Amino acid sequence: MKPKRSLLVILAVVAILGATWSYVLVATPPQKTLDQEVQDVGSQLKCLVCQGESVADSPALLAQQMRTIIRQQLQSGKSEQDVIQYFQSRYGDRILYAPPRQGFNLLAWLVPIAMLLGGALLLFFVVRDWHKSSRPAAAEEVSDLANLDEADLKRYRQQLEQELAADDPLFARTRIEEAG
Amino acid sequence: MYFSDLGSISLILALGFAILTMVVAVLGATRNIPQLVASARRCVLAVAFFLLLASASLIASFLTHDFGVSYVAQHSSLSMPWYYTTAAFYGGQEGSLLYWALMLSVFSAVFVFTSRRAPSVLVPYVMATLMSIEVFLLIMLTTISSPFVRLPAPLPNGIGLNPLLMDPGMLIHPPILLMGYMSFSLPFAFAVAAMITGKLDSDWLRSIRRWTLAAWSIQTAGLMLGAWWAYHVLGWGGYWGWDPVENAALFPWLTATAFLHSTMVQERRGMLKVWNLGLVIASFALAIFGTFEVRSGLISSVHSFAYSAIGGYFLAFLCIVIVFSIGLFIYRLPRLRPEQEFVSVISREGSFLLNNLLLVGITFATLWGTLFPLISNAVSHQTLTVGPPFYNSVDGPLFIALLLAMGIGPLLAWRRTTLRTLWRNLGIPALAAAICAAILPLAGIRDIWPNIAFAVCSFTAGAILYEIWRGVRVRHSHGEPYPLALYMLINRYRQRYGGYIVHLGLVMLAVGVIGSHFFQLQTDAVLKPGQEINIAGYKLVYFGNIDQKYPDVEVVTAQLQVWHDGQLQEYIYPGRQFYANFGNQPASLIPITTFGLTDLYVFLDNWNGPAQATIRVFINPLVPLVWYGGLLMLLGGIICWWPEKRRQRIAKSIPSEGVPDPIGAGAVSGGEGTLVVARHAPQTQDTETDPVHQQANEEGVII
Numbered sequence: 028m029k030p031k032r033s034l035l036v037i038l039a040v041v042a043i044l045g046a047t048w049s050y051v052l053v054a055t056p057p058q059k060t061l062d063q064e065v066q067d068v069g070s071q072l073k074c075l076v077c078q079g080e081s082v083a084d085s086p087a088l089l090a091q092q093m094r095t096i097i098r099q100q101l102q103s104g105k106s107e108q109d110v111i112q113y114f115q116s117r118y119g120d121r122i123l124y125a126p127p128r129q130g131f132n133l134l135a136w137l138v139p140i141a142m143l144l145g146g147a148l149l150l151f152f153v154v155r156d157w158h159k160s161s162r163p164a165a166a167e168e169v170s171d172l173a174n175l176d177e178a179d180l181k182r183y184r185q186q187l188e189q190e191l192a193a194d195d196p197l198f199a200r201t202r203i204e205e206a207g
Numbered sequence: 208m209y210f211s212d213l214g215s216i217s218l219i220l221a222l223g224f225a226i227l228t229m230v231v232a233v234l235g236a237t238r239n240i241p242q243l244v245a246s247a248r249r250c251v252l253a254v255a256f257f258l259l260l261a262s263a264s265l266i267a268s269f270l271t272h273d274f275g276v277s278y279v280a281q282h283s284s285l286s287m288p289w290y291y292t293t294a295a296f297y298g299g300q301e302g303s304l305l306y307w308a309l310m311l312s313v314f315s316a317v318f319v320f321t322s323r324r325a326p327s328v329l330v331p332y333v334m335a336t337l338m339s340i341e342v343f344l345l346i347m348l349t350t351i352s353s354p355f356v357r358l359p360a361p362l363p364n365g366i367g368l369n370p371l372l373m374d375p376g377m378l379i380h381p382p383i384l385l386m387g388y389m390s391f392s393l394p395f396a397f398a399v400a401a402m403i404t405g406k407l408d409s410d411w412l413r414s415i416r417r418w419t420l421a422a423w424s425i426q427t428a429g430l431m432l433g434a435w436w437a438y439h440v441l442g443w444g445g446y447w448g449w450d451p452v453e454n455a456a457l458f459p460w461l462t463a464t465a466f467l468h469s470t471m472v473q474e475r476r477g478m479l480k481v482w483n484l485g486l487v488i489a490s491f492a493l494a495i496f497g498t499f500e501v502r503s504g505l506i507s508s509v510h511s512f513a514y515s516a517i518g519g520y521f522l523a524f525l526c527i528v529i530v531f532s533i534g535l536f537i538y539r540l541p542r543l544r545p546e547q548e549f550v551s552v553i554s555r556e557g558s559f560l561l562n563n564l565l566l567v568g569i570t571f572a573t574l575w576g577t578l579f580p581l582i583s584n585a586v587s588h589q590t591l592t593v594g595p596p597f598y599n600s601v602d603g604p605l606f607i608a609l610l611l612a613m614g615i616g617p618l619l620a621w622r623r624t625t626l627r628t629l630w631r632n633l634g635i636p637a638l639a640a641a642i643c644a645a646i647l648p649l650a651g652i653r654d655i656w657p658n659i660a661f662a663v664c665s666f667t668a669g670a671i672l673y674e675i676w677r678g679v680r681v682r683h684s685h686g687e688p689y690p691l692a693l694y695m696l697i698n699r700y701r702q703r704y705g706g707y708i709v710h711l712g713l714v715m716l717a718v719g720v721i722g723s724h725f726f727q728l729q730t731d732a733v734l735k736p737g738q739e740i741n742i743a744g745y746k747l748v749y750f751g752n753i754d755q756k757y758p759d760v761e762v763v764t765a766q767l768q769v770w771h772d773g774q775l776q777e778y779i780y781p782g783r784q785f786y787a788n789f790g791n792q793p794a795s796l797i798p799i800t801t802f803g804l805t806d807l808y809v810f811l812d813n814w815n816g817p818a819q820a821t822i823r824v825f826i827n828p829l830v831p832l833v834w835y836g837g838l839l840m841l842l843g844g845i846i847c848w849w850p851e852k853r854r855q856r857i858a859k860s861i862p863s864e865g866v867p868d869p870i871g872a873g874a875v876s877g878g879e880g881t882l883v884v885a886r887h888a889p890q891t892q893d894t895e896t897d898p899v900h901q902q903a904n905e906e907g908v909i910i
Contacts, residue, residue, distance in 0.1 A: 033634040043641035044662065051648055051655045062730050073592050079450045081594065083729075084443035086812045086823070091731075124594035126579065131587050135579045139572035139601050146564050154560070 061101060068097045068110050073124045081124050211276045211355040214264035218305075218353070221257035221312070222345040224250045228338040236331035244331045248319045251334055254341060255312040262309045265354055266296055275361035278302060278354040284367035284788070286759045291368055294378050298368050300502065300517065301354035303385055308344040310389045311337065318393065325397075325414045332400035333393075340392050343524050352517050367759075370786045370794040376436035384429030384456060388494045390422035391459050394466075395491035398484050402535040405542050407480055415487065416470050417848060419463055422490075424844035426460045431837035442795040442810045444729060444825035446833065447720075449598040454577045455497030458570055462490040465566035472556045475621055481540065482563070488532045493570075495525045500577075554623045558616035565609045572601045599724070607660050610717055613710050614667030617674050632670075639669030657725040661718070668714045671707050678704075697846065705846030712839030715832050722804075722829025731812060731823040743826045745807055746770035752817045753780070759787040762796070765811050765820040769800060776800070781811040781822065806830045 059067070069083030074090045082090045082097075093114070100110045114122050126132035228250040235243030265278075269292050274280040282295040282302070297306040315337045322330045348354070371377070397415040401407045433456065438446035447453060466486040472479050499521035576593040583589050618624075618632040643665035647658050675696070682692035697704040730742050734749035741747075750766040764782030768775055779798035786794070800807045806827040813821040 033630045036634040037630055037637055040637040040641040044644050047641075047644045047648060048655060048658065051653055051658055054648075054653060062728070066727075066729055071596055073594060079448055079594075080443060084445065086442060086810070088813075091812070091821075094731075121590050121592065124592055125596035125600075126583070126591050126593060132583060132589075132591065135576065135583070135593060135597065136601070139568070139575050142571055142575075143564075143568040143605075146568060150560055150564055154557070 061098065064101050064107060065094060065098050068101070068107050069094055071111055071124055072114055072122055075118065075122065209273060209275065209357070210264040210267040210271065211273065211357060214261045214268070214355040215349075215353065217257040217261035217264065218345060218349050218355070221254050221261065221308075222342065222349055224253040224257065225338045225341045225345055228254065229335045229342065232331040232335040232338070236328075236335075247331060247334050248322070251312075251315050251319050251338065254338065255316040258305075258309045258312045262296070262305060265302065265305060266293055268355075269293060269295055272365070273361070274363070274365050275357050276354075277356045277358050280358060280362045280365040282365070282368055284365040284759070287367060287373075290378060291373055294372075295368050297381055297385065298372050299354075301348070301352045303381065304344060304348055304352055304517070305354050306382060307385050307389050308341060308348060310386050311341050311344065311392055314390060314393060315341070326406060326408070326410045328404050328406050329397065329400040329411060329414075332403050333396040336396035336399045337392060340396075347517060347520055351520070367786060367788045370784065370789045370792050371440065373786070373794065374436065374440050376432060376439060380429065380432040380436045383425060383432055387422065387426035387429040387456070388459070388498060390418070390425050391463065391491045391494040393418040394422060394463075394487045398487040398491075399532070399535065402484065402532075402539045405539060407484075407542075409474065412470060412474055416467065416474075419466055419470075419487070419490075420844060420848045423460065423463045423467060424841060424848060426456070426463065427837070427840055427844060430456055430460060431834070431841070434837075435834065438830070439797060439799065440795060442797055442823075444727065444808050444810070444823075444827060445723075446830070449573075449576075449595045451577045452497075452501050454573050455493075455500045458493035458497060458574060459490040461566050461570040461573075462486050462493060465563045465570075466490065468559045468562050468566075472559050476556055478556065481536075484536065486563075488528075488536075492525060492528055492532070493574075495521060495528060499525055553619060553626075553629065555616065555619045555621045558612055558619050561612050562609065562616065565605055565612060569602050569605045569609070572605065573598065576601065606717070607663050610667050610714065611663050613713070614663070614670040617707070617710075618670055635673045636666045636669035640666035652726075654725060657721055660721045664714050664718050664721070668711065671710050671714070675704065675707060701849060701851070702847050705843045705848075708843030708846060709840045710843075712836045712841075712843055714836070715839060716836030719829045719832030719834075719836060722832070723827045726828045728826040729823065731821060733819065733821050736818050740822060740824055742824055744771060745824075745826070747779075747809065747822070747824060749820060749822065752814050752820055753782075754817070761785045763811070763814060764796065765814065765822065767809065767822070769807065771802060776802075779809055781809045783811060801831055804829050804831050 066083045069090075070081045072082040072093065074080045074082050074085035074087055074093075076089050077085045077087050080087075080090070082093045084090075097110055100113065101107070105113075111123075115127075120127055120132075126135040128136055228247050231243050231250060232247035235241065235245075235247060268276050268279050269283055270289065272279070272283070272285055272292075278299060278301050279295075282299045283292050287295070295302070297303045315334065318325075318333065318337070322333075325333070372381075394415050397411065397418065401411050401415075433453065434446040437448070463486075466483060469479050469483055469486065473483050499518050502518040502521060576597050579593050580591055583591055614636055615633075618629065618636070620628065640662040644658055644662040647661060652658060652661075675693070678696045678700075679689060679692045682696055683689055687695060697708075728743050730740060732738075732740050734740070736749060736751045739746055739748045746769075748768040748770065750768070753764045753766060755762045755764075762782055762784050764780040767779050767781070769777050769779055777800065779800065780796065781798055782796040783793040784796060786792075795810065798809050806825075808825040808827055810823040810825070811820060812823050
């Protein structure tokens with residue numbers, strides 16, 4: 028692909044992606060069914076009598092009863108968040124399947140993000156240091172490449188072909204056949 | 208004499224030889240006495256022999272139903288089929304420890320047999336490190352956690368194996384996963400040896416990378432088998448629950464993945480030595496941490512059958528490992544200067560740095576989530592859970608970013624890439640992403656996150672396939688038919704194209720995970736005979752329950768018809784198995800029917816008499832891709848790992864000037880551009896440093 032054409036392709040791609048994603052964001056998502064809502068709420072809640080299972084997943088009796096309650100409350104017009112809060116007020120934070128984003132537990136969410144940003148920043152500085160200290164060397168090499176004249180290039184190309192041929196019998200054979 | 212006595216004696220002898228190896232190997236290396244090193248090698252083989260003998264004794268005790276042995280009585284019974292009886296070997300704590308020790312000694316023996324390939328300076332220290340790990344395991348096996356302890360009086364029959372473990376998947380999942388944990392010992396041993404001797408050259412790098420690749424492949428297999436087992440046995444319609452024990456198995460895998468990538472930077476450019484050593488040590492430490500976490504029961508988990516008192520010992524061992532490694536590290540730091548400098552961020556090594564940042568970020572976030580309940584409990588006395596919703600929203604975006612980096616990385620050349628080359632290479636993958644993003648809303652998928660995630664997947668898949676296609680096309684233009692060209696391409700550049708196959712597998716796996724995460728449907732219903740469940744075009748008609756009683760197991764199943772597209776597809780029998788000694792832990796029988804790429808997953812929740820059942824139905828789209836992707840990753844890992852034949856290269860070297868050129872001078876038609884420069888580069892065994900390939904790659908052209 029020619030550089031100009033490839034740039035056009037990239038622009039077109041960016042346009043398509045932008046258009047699609049903004050359309051998807053703006054357009055109202057199709058209405059969730061009650062089953063899906065129940066599952067969404069249930070997967071945010073921990074099954075208290077089970078080991079490592081959410082209310083949505085667990086086959087335990089308590090979880091079944093809770094799913095029934097979730098269904099009833101959603102049917103009566105409560106929002107998903109309301110239902111979760113209902114359970115949180117009854118059982119406390121331990122019913123939540125992920126730490127609540129408030130108070131001390133906010134740390135659970137913030138620390139990984141902070142570490143990642145810190146890591147990225149560190150990487151940035153380290154790379155910048157490397158970059159700075161190596162700039163003269165890089166410039167040298169570029170001029171090195173530019174000074175190679177056509178004769179050199181030709182010699183290198185030949186050598187490359189021969190190395191390929193020495194390495195790979197099939198390659199050599201076909202080339203020889205072509206030549207012959 | 209019982210087999211168990213033979214086992215006890217073997218363990219003590221193995222311990223003796225392991226200690227002897229450590230002493231003799233270190234003496235041989237420091238005093239420079241080759242005979243001592245040679246005898247250390249033989250000691251390693253002796254350790255392997257005695258551990259094999261001990262394991263054989265334990266298996267013999269199981270197969271002869273020697274219920275005088277406490278471990279045998281607790282983990283087997285007369286009615287178990289022979290294969291579960293044999294597998295009960297690693298079904299409990301003591302046995303799995305013995306299995307671990309056995310595998311470590313077998314791998315050490317393999318190392319001894321292949322040690323001619325490793326730099327000889329390192330060999331004694333590698334052996335000493337491996338055997339010190341072995342000593343730790345053997346001390347536990349001979350003192351507090353022996354599988355050969357005898358009961359005062361033999362029992363008439365054993366208790367039997369935990370029903371969750373009585374599953375074909377269980378025959379292979381734990382041994383592979385334990386082997387995976389264990390296999391991180393070898394890269395660690397190489398790292399320690401390198402730090403002691405200060406020899407971190409390219410030979411060292413090749414050895415450690417091959418062992419890490421082996422460990423990585425085994426761990427991949429273990430993780431995939433674990434997911435498969437969970438999916439087929441646990442009955443909640445998923446395969447990965449971010450359970451602490453699952454996370455523990457993921458940690459070393461993630462850091463090993465990071466190592467396998469950053470090590471390429473060290474190989475090509477001589478940079479990142481410190482970082483790479485850190486990753487190897489972290490992988491081993493995290494493997495030990497995982498074991499500690501599983502055994503200690505510190506963090507509540509579904510894998511509760513593994514709790515025991517040895518957790519503390521693993522914690523102590525972990526501390527020793529960390530302190531020892533950090534000490535060596537600081538001692539050796541002055542020698543670990545980079546050989547070359549960084550040229551540009553937009554380069555292959557730059558993308559590896561990004562890859563490492565993301566992988567380590569995921570490791571840290573997951574570790575933090577796993578440990579947070581402990582921290583929270585200590586600080587605010589709150590019991591809380593960090594479950595899948597946390598990991599999905601923290602790790603999910605990071606994994607998507609990683610997938611994107613995986614697509615961009617191969618498009619970049621080493622050292623630096625001009626923007627022009629980048630644009631040129633980006634075109635086709637970006638187009639794939641755009642087409643995918645545009646088509647999905649038309650197909651009814653209107654959520655933004657799956658759309659972005661699928662678009663990223665198609666970008667990466669497009670980039671990899673395009674890259675492979677370019678290579679195949681160049682070979683094809685030299686007269687090879689396409690299938691042969693593909694084969695030769697992969698065969699000649701195994702690391703590179705094996706890596707691409709791993710990446711393709713991961714993309715496939717990601718598509719499966721995204722599909723089943725965002726588009727799983729489930730419903731449950733209490734059914735009477737004749738009633739039906741309708742979900743997503745599938746109709747299940749319930750007929751009634753069947754109760755079968757066997758001497759030690761009772762099986763309750765519900766009978767259902769599956770209808771799809773107006774046709775009866777099949778009868779299914781979801782059910783439960785009750786083992787006599789584990790009445791409160793019924794194992795599930797879960798029929799999973801695959802229609803195209805969608806799994807119909809049916810679970811018997813509850814039942815009442817012969818004519819009422821609570822049935823849960825999951826529609827899991829794209830889950831089969833998870834398994835295919837896993838297989839592909841494993842295949843790619845094996846291709847990368849597969850030993851090179853020592854090529855008889857350059858025997859007939861370049862003809863001197865004056866000799867007629869048989870090929871005919873001319874430019875190689877190398878895809879989009881032409882090869883510009885092929886400078887003299889040292890010929891090595893390593894395909895990745897193949898001068899043609901490397902140079903071509905720098906120009907953005909693949910041969």
